[in-house]
Amino acid sequence: MQLSSRGRQMSRLSGIRSIMEDIAAVGNGAGSGEWLNLSPGNPSHIPEVVAAWHRLTREALDERFVESSTRYGPSRGTSELVEAVVDYFNLTYGWSIGPENVVVGPGSQMLSFIATTLFTGPDTDGVVQPLVLPRLPDYTGYQGLGLDPGGIVGLEPLIVPEGRHSFHYAVDTDALARQSRMGMMLLSNPANPTGSSIEAGELKALIETAERRDVPLVLDHAYGEPFPGVVQTRLAPVLHSHVINLFTLSKAGLPGERIAFAIGPAELVDPMVSFIANSALHAPQLLQAAVERSLRTREIDTLTTQHIKPYYKAKRAMAEELLTGALPDSMDWRLHSSDGGMFCWLSIDHDWFDDLELYQLLKRKRMFVVPGRHFFVEPLDTPFLRTHGKRCVRLSLSCDEWAVAEGIDRLGEALEELRVNA
Numbered sequence: 135m136q137l138s139s140r141g142r143q144m145s146r147l148s149g150i151r152s153i154m155e156d157i158a159a160v161g162n163g164a165g166s167g168e169w170l171n172l173s174p175g176n177p178s179h180i181p182e183v184v185a186a187w188h189r190l191t192r193e194a195l196d197e198r199f200v201e202s203s204t205r206y207g208p209s210r211g212t213s214e215l216v217e218a219v220v221d222y223f224n225l226t227y228g229w230s231i232g233p234e235n236v237v238v239g240p241g242s243q244m245l246s247f248i249a250t251t252l253f254t255g256p257d258t259d260g261v262v263q264p265l266v267l268p269r270l271p272d273y274t275g276y277q278g279l280g281l282d283p284g285g286i287v288g289l290e291p292l293i294v295p296e297g298r299h300s301f302h303y304a305v306d307t308d309a310l311a312r313q314s315r316m317g318m319m320l321l322s323n324p325a326n327p328t329g330s331s332i333e334a335g336e337l338k339a340l341i342e343t344a345e346r347r348d349v350p351l352v353l354d355h356a357y358g359e360p361f362p363g364v365v366q367t368r369l370a371p372v373l374h375s376h377v378i379n380l381f382t383l384s385k386a387g388l389p390g391e392r393i394a395f396a397i398g399p400a401e402l403v404d405p406m407v408s409f410i411a412n413s414a415l416h417a418p419q420l421l422q423a424a425v426e427r428s429l430r431t432r433e434i435d436t437l438t439t440q441h442i443k444p445y446y447k448a449k450r451a452m453a454e455e456l457l458t459g460a461l462p463d464s465m466d467w468r469l470h471s472s473d474g475g476m477f478c479w480l481s482i483d484h485d486w487f488d489d490l491e492l493y494q495l496l497k498r499k500r501m502f503v504v505p506g507r508h509f510f511v512e513p514l515d516t517p518f519l520r521t522h523g524k525r526c527v528r529l530s531l532s533c534d535e536w537a538v539a540e541g542i543d544r545l546g547e548a549l550e551e552l553r554v555n556a
C-alpha cells in the first residue's frame with residue numbers, strides 16, 4: 135500500500151530515530167562486552183531525584199488513582215495541574231497568567247509537533263510557510279516535525295572562536311532578516327547540542343522578527359529555567375504576544391512519563407488544546423498529579439538547585455578537563471563554550487575528519503556518540519556543513535562518570551587513528 139506524501143514525510147528515518155535505535159541496541163546488550171553510550175538525551179539517574187519522583191508518584195497512585203487513571207479528563211490538562219502551573223509561574227516570575235495561557239501535553243516533542251503543524255505549512259495561496267530553526271545546530275528531534283516536504287528551514291550560525299580550544303556560535307541576524315518564508319520559529323534554550331543560552335540581543339532580534347512576520351517564536355526550555363535549571367545564566371522565560379514557552383519534566387527526571395506544558399498567549403494556546411483533544415484526548419493524568427504536587431510543595435526547586443544543577447555542572451567540568459588531557463594540543467579541536475545543557479559539542483577542524491567516519495569507528499570500539507550533521511537540516515551539502523557541521527560531534531554527559539572518562543579516552547584513540555590513516 136502507498137504512503138501518502140505526509141506518510142512518507144513522517145516515516146523517514148530521521149536522526150532521532152537512529153539515536154533511539156542505538157539506545158535500544160545498547161539496552162538489548164547487542165553483542166558482547168560493555169557498550170559506552172555517550173549518545174542519548176536521557177537525564178542521569180541522580181539517586182535523590184529518582185527517589186523523589188518515586189515517592190511523588192506513589193503518593194499520586196495512593197491518593198488519586200481513581201480520578202486520574204479510571205476516567206478521561208480535560209485536554210488542557212487536569213485543572214489541579216494547570217492551576218499549580220499558573221500559581222508557580224506567577225509566584226516565580228511575577229507574571230499574571232491564568233489557566234487560558236497553559237496547556238499540558240504528552241511531552242514537549244509532541245507540543246513542538248503540535249505548534250509546527252498548527253503554524254507552518256501551505257498558506258491560503260498554497261505556498262509552504264516553513265518552520266524556521268534560527269540557530270543551528272539545534273535539537274535533532276526538530277527535524278521530524280514538518281509534515282510538508284521542504285517544511286523546515288535552518289539558519290547556519292556565525293562561528294566565533296574563543297582561544298585555542300574553544301568557540302561559540304552566534305545567531306546570524308542578517309540571514310534571519312533575509313528569510314522570506316516563515317510560519318514559526320523554534321529553538322532550544324540552552325541549546326541541545328551546544329549548551330549555549332540565547333543572548334539578550336539575539337532574543338530581541340528573534341522577538342522583533344516574530345512580531346514583524348506575525349508568527350510565533352517557540353522557546354523550548356527543556357534544559358533551562360526554572361527546571362531542570364541546567365543553565366548558569368538565569369534568563370527568565372518571557373511572556374510576549376508572539377512567544378510560546380515549552381517546559382518539560384523529562385530532563386528533571388521523568389522522560390518516560392511524557393509530561394510537558396506550554397505557556398503563551400491564550401489565542402496561540404487554545405488551538406493547541408484543540409489539537410490535543412483531536413489527536414491524543416489528553417496527557418497521562420496520574421503523573422500530572424505527581425507533577426502538581428512537586429510544584430505546589432516547590433520540591434521541584436529543591437531537586438533542581440540542590441541536585442540536578444550541581445550534578446551537571448560538575449560533570450561538565452570533569453569532561454572539559456578530560457578532553458583537554460585526551461586530545462592533543464596540536465590538533466585543531468574546539469569545544470563549544472557552554473552555559474548549560476547535558477552535552478559537549480566538539481568541532482575537529484581537519485580535512486581528515488568526518489563525523490560519520492568517527493561514528494562508525496567508535497561503534498566498532500563499542501561506543502555511541504551523535505554525528506554533528508544530525509543537528510543541521512537539509513540540504514546537508516552546503517559549504518558550512520562540509521567545512522564545519524560534518525566536523526562536529528556531540529557527547530552526552532548523562533552516563534556514569536566512569537563511562538564519560540572511558541568514552542573520552544576512546545574518542546582520543548579514535549581521533550588519532552583517523553589522523554594517522556588519513
Ligand code: PLP
Nearest residue numbers: 175241242243322326356382384
Ligand atoms: N527539546 C529538547 C531540546 C530536547 O533535547 C528533548 C529531548 O532530548 C526534547 C525537547 C524532548 O522532550 P520531551 O521528553 O519533553 O518530549
